[in-house]
Amino acid sequence: MRAELEGRALPSGRPLQLALHIDGVRLSSFPLHHSRTRRRVRERVPRRVRAPVPAPLDDPWVCVEEVPGQLGLFAPWPRSFTREHGRRLRGRRHIAGLPRLLAVLQEMAAERGVGETWMFHTGDCARLALASRPPDEDLVRPEALVDLPQMRPTLLEALDRAGLLARWRPRLVPSWMSRGPGSCRECLAWTNEREQRCALCLSWGMDRSPRPCHRCGRVLPLRDDHCRRCVLFLSETQYDLDGVALAGGDQLWFGGPFAPHLRVDHDRAGEPDGLYGWRRLQAKRRAAIQTSRAARLVSPHLALPGQLDLFPLARDWSRVDDRRLPALTPSAQEVLDGFVAHIRERGWRRRALSTSIRTLRVLVAHLGAEAPLREEDVRLLARRHDFNGARVVNYLRVTGRLLPDRRSDAASARARRLADTAPQPFRAAVHRWIDVLSGQATRPSVPLAPTTVCAYVRRVSPCLRAWYEAGIGDLRAVTGEHVREALKALKGEEAKALATPLRSLFRALKREKLIFRDPTRSIVLSGIRKLPVPLPDDHLHGVLDQLPGTRNQLSFVLAAVHALSTHDQRGLLLDDVDRSQGRLTVRRPGRLHHTVYLDDVTFRLLTRWLTERHRRWPTTTNPHLLVTALTATDDSHPQVNPQAITKALRRLGLQITRLRVDRILDEAKHTRDPLHLIRLFGLSPITAMKYLRAAHPAGTRPDPISE
Template identity: 65%
Template structure:
């Protein structure tokens, strides 16, 4: 009972009586203090209180020293509990009655009961007993060692005149040996280790050398220590303005410290978001290009632009019209069912062209093809989209045969002009789906052969190539014969095959059209030539076996 009341363990070696648990005969006993039970606090029985000694003084708690004796070492931080205050409640402590009187006055002011007295008086005993022997006043920083009620005791000691004035924060000698922060990354709250765990992992397998940024002799990666690598990553895109000239920003240690791993930094996604935000901010702050093409402006003399020194990272800002055109191109790509991620080369080409030339005037086809020569740039779909939207300026140095083909397509009946230009794109390899290009002369020949049938169908009331059937094709092939019919059929097959490939028609009507062609037989040999050939053979069996097909004299 006394051990339970004093919250101390029983000494070893005491005899114990074993109890047998039988249903209906089990021994029932309740502890003097049931800490796990909820509800009102249990108190000791009256008979138990009389057997508890009224006063105790444990000499181990706050060892008494000779008054006025100078301390050899600085006081170490302590951690008191409520049990420590109870174990010295019988000790005579100087100045305790004055503090006790002040606590009674404060209790009357605050209208508190005996529980408040129990906690505050125990803390006051510990605060006064923990004073150095050569000092009478209690230092405010030592009140943090008490279990609770430190602000109340601070006020009570101040009223009693026993509270020392606060002194500047000092680092004791036992804490000034490089502990408390990492000596390599200088992280705070490092659990008093000289090197934190991330720095220990960083140094494994790396050679120490002078850092190129801070000059310290530490394990390096890419000629920089761990702290400089993290600082450079955090301030590479300095959105918050934390980059310091000639210095570095300190950070917290432990679980809040930035970490680095092989292949990237901890929080790689966060740094990528900072990069994207910085890129958007820098693009918004960029000026518009000084070389925007103005509509209707004449060219004094033509010089091809040099796009080989293009710096894609510092493009001018897009004008509102250019941004609308670029967004329309992306929407066109998605409407065709293509993956926008695989079309980055085409989107990049159009963005570069719009950033430098704008979208107010037609864009030169020559510049699109020059930009597309660079690595990771594509121009076929850009040329097609600009021609489709009427924003393409044709190449002035294009082939004469190809220009003739474009002229034939533009002079065709109005419903057929768009499909014919798409057919030319497929033949030249510049359609949305790239293909092997044909010679410009072949393209012009196909347009010249397909023009008369298209004009005939338009006069017969056909205004859409999706309405053309096999009968229409056979009707336009009937008036011509021989090689002319074969050439016209080849051109029409190429036209409808290209439109079916580009999904402009539902079916290919020329696929099953066939022409009857005359087979040219070989000319027979003269009789005298054949007779002379047979006379040279050794016997007739050899001649009959070697003649293919067999000849008849």
Template identity: 45%
Template sequence: MLAQGRRDDEDVCPPQIPGQLALFRDHARRFSSKYGGMIRDREIEDLPLVLDQLRIIADQRGVSSAGWFYDMWQGARLALASREPGERRVGEEMLADLPKMHPTIAEALKRADLLRPARPRLVPASAFTRGSCGHCLAWNGVVRRVCAGCHHWERKPHNFPVSVCVRCCRELPTSAGHCRRCRLVMAETASDLSGAGLVGGDQLWFGGEFAPLLRTVKHKGTDAGVRGRFEAKAKAVREVARPPREVSEHLIDPRQQALFPCPERDWTRLDETRRPALTEHAMQVVAGFTSHLRSLGADPKQVAASFRTLRIVAGHVGVEVPLLEADIRAVAALSDSHHHARLPHYLQQRGLLEPLNLDSAEVRRARELADALPTAFATAVHTWIRVMAGVGRRPSRALKDRTIHAYVSRVHPVLSDWASAGIEDPRAITSCDIDRAVSAQRGANTRATLCSLRSMFRALKRERLVFRDPARAVSLPGPKTLPRPLATDQLRGLLGQADTARDRLTVGLVAVHALT
């Protein structure tokens, strides 16, 4: 409570909260002489410093009028009381609000180091803008009477005839019975994720480059389809309204032992609109597939169909036990939007794949030959067989089963000899070892053995089991081409130039019979 007779009107320059940012610029104020007296008893910081400077100015100018000093005292009090919260200096633009003596008070504040230079306006005035658009009410950036979008509607009356809008009841250019503003509001609030829809009113917007556009709406009637960002908003609304996915009830428990073999699952009745949620382990497997592809230099977006297959199988049966290759191939065969490229190799690396046993008799014999080799060579040969079967790290064309068995049967004795000689790793094989192994063969086996070794080391390098291909530098000597006998006309010319029978006999032996 103020003491009786003390004047401090809180309606005049009320104290502000320091550190509070203003959302809008203060309106211009016009003080009169009475306002200074209404706060004459308010304790204002730095007022004595300004009064001292005013006294010095009065002495310099030879002013001794009590009225002059009273007006200065009132103006200085109002100027200091109108300072921004948290600021010590008075803005030069605020002095225009004082009733009189602006230059003298500005000089006193400047001498007391309490005057701040005028700040530019946050929204500069421009003679080229006319405020809000007359049609859609968009603010700022309106050079003509209407904005650019509404001007486009206005200049095409054959496409947008002028009529009464059925929503806002204004007579404007319309499309499907609505003006451009109502079309915008309806399009933006049809899927109102941002909460822009208001009850009893519409949200205004900025004009110019910040104005919303109807470029993504097809003008074909009230029931026209949507596309672009409006379609994305509608899709987001459907995702929010959709109930949360639940984990599948058919996840395989690794602790549950199977009583009998499970028949092949029928994935043709799959309903992808009710895809179950992935468990934490399944999400890690899917994320690992992305890292696996990037480590190979592949773009995950190019195998999106394989991701879809992996999510379907992992979501329905889980990844606690190895996934059946039969399930993966069955889902991949549903449509062109499903695929299994690079999936078997990735799951096999993580130990999450149970291969599909469709080997023929030739491939089974090839695998038996691989099992008879030492561990390092057996692993290499099994990897080679997978590549020849078209299920390696990168998809490739599969060879015939008898070709696979023929290649492995030719390489098997060579690998056994290398293992007996103390070579324990395919990476230790050199070009000299291959050259000696090929040279030990006879007849047609020489070229067949070299072709088999080249195929094996090419596959191992592609699967990154060896650093280099030692068989690449090995080649077989080519057959020597014998010179052909001379033609009859050439031989007749040579015999004609020989003088004696001995010379003609020598030419015949050398040019015809001695060549063979």
């Protein structure tokens, strides 16, 4: 207020309550803390009321101390202690093991957070338990603890911890209990009959001689060294879902119509039947397996989509224990179910493919099915005994869950390795050339087969090394003269075999703008043209009968009669066969389709092959006409291997190419019309003229455009 009156600026902040200052009136500075203190009245117990604490008693009549070594006249009689007995023992000294037991009880009291009263009662019981031991026995028998008035489980645990507890003794059944009406003498089941053995035990003992049982020791008829009761008990408790197994004793059961038995009953349909017996034990086993499976954890190594490798490393699948698999995730289970359904759909037997199913199960259990699986992993796992990967790879590829293996292409790897061994200045250029050849360069190009790429690099390598040794340090320094020099030493086909890859190398480098000009542009090779040669006349005699298998015979006829090459035959599709019209269409990429008109022999062989193909692989989805056992079951629908066509013929000294050439040449001998050859065999005009010239050397003019 004063500041306001004087016109001064007030400091910022909260407004404060002002206080009056009057003599005799004082405000508390901490009103919230102000409270009245309550006076505590200490209650005192009058001296006369407090009596001296009575000394602990020792009543010698409770648990009479027996003389060590003295034999009892009777077996120890069951006692029943009360809390009063415990009180009367408090003064007894020299109870062996008592200090140890009391120390353990103190420990337990601290653990449980209980107080004096608990110690008081357990201490009494501890004294009783130790004092009631028979003479000469240090350990307390667990079955004797039932005599105690209270705290039996606690004492059991304390004695066990203190090492004062004897082992449980098996429950003994006194002989008088198993005799007379009631229980069966052998299986101890309650039958309530006067018979000493129940009907089931009687039939059990029919053809078995009594010997001591390995488990219970009684002399009874045995199977697998066990009496009937023990066999039943063991099979009941093998998967103890119901908690039948007891510590120190066996569960008894009813006899008569409710008795458990192992016999397999069959109903009219021949199915196992009955409340007890085989089916129930099987169900228990299944339930136990399901429980243990459900308790399994999911693999900690699940691969997630988009997860990157820190560094590439091949997994060692040989150390995986396939009996203890991690639990399957729902998506992994889905993949596995899909694979099994796929197997059924294709008509394959599931049992025959159990190795493939196992492979996929191990893979998805450990890696999950969220991310695509690596082909390398499938192949590594399939190397193990009883594992199979081919079908798994196919299925994963078809469903788009496969990460194809880049390293599986041996030819590409070899080409790269050759490039690495090239002279240092040329290395990068050769690698770039391989990129261009395999279609991975900066600009798109048609990739060559990896084997061709590898062959090109292999042929060029010695030449590059020679140039390097001659002092050329860069491919830009190579001139046409160098190339001509390298080719001069070679002749004919060999020169051509080097010239082609060299030309490819420099064209690729020019295209990639690594060199300025192509030194091979001006190189022209003079070559000799080989004319087609016919086969000897008697060569084909009786070949058809010697060839094993319909497919080989068909291949032979297609080559020898219709001049189809191995490549043509591999590419034939089922849809290309038109049996009603007697025609076969041959697809040749980049050219017109060629139609083959089937003759009688070919038609018959084709029909026989189609029948055999359908009989052997009724569910195959491979669209090719020629299939083998391998390609018929392969879902990636590959063509047959060229070896499959040529192998049987080569055993007879025949080649498909020679057969084809011989056939065309034979036809050319009977005609001078190139159009006829073109129409009949689907040849190009140049090839047709080549055959005509070979067939009629005298009658044709030299080719004006031939080199």
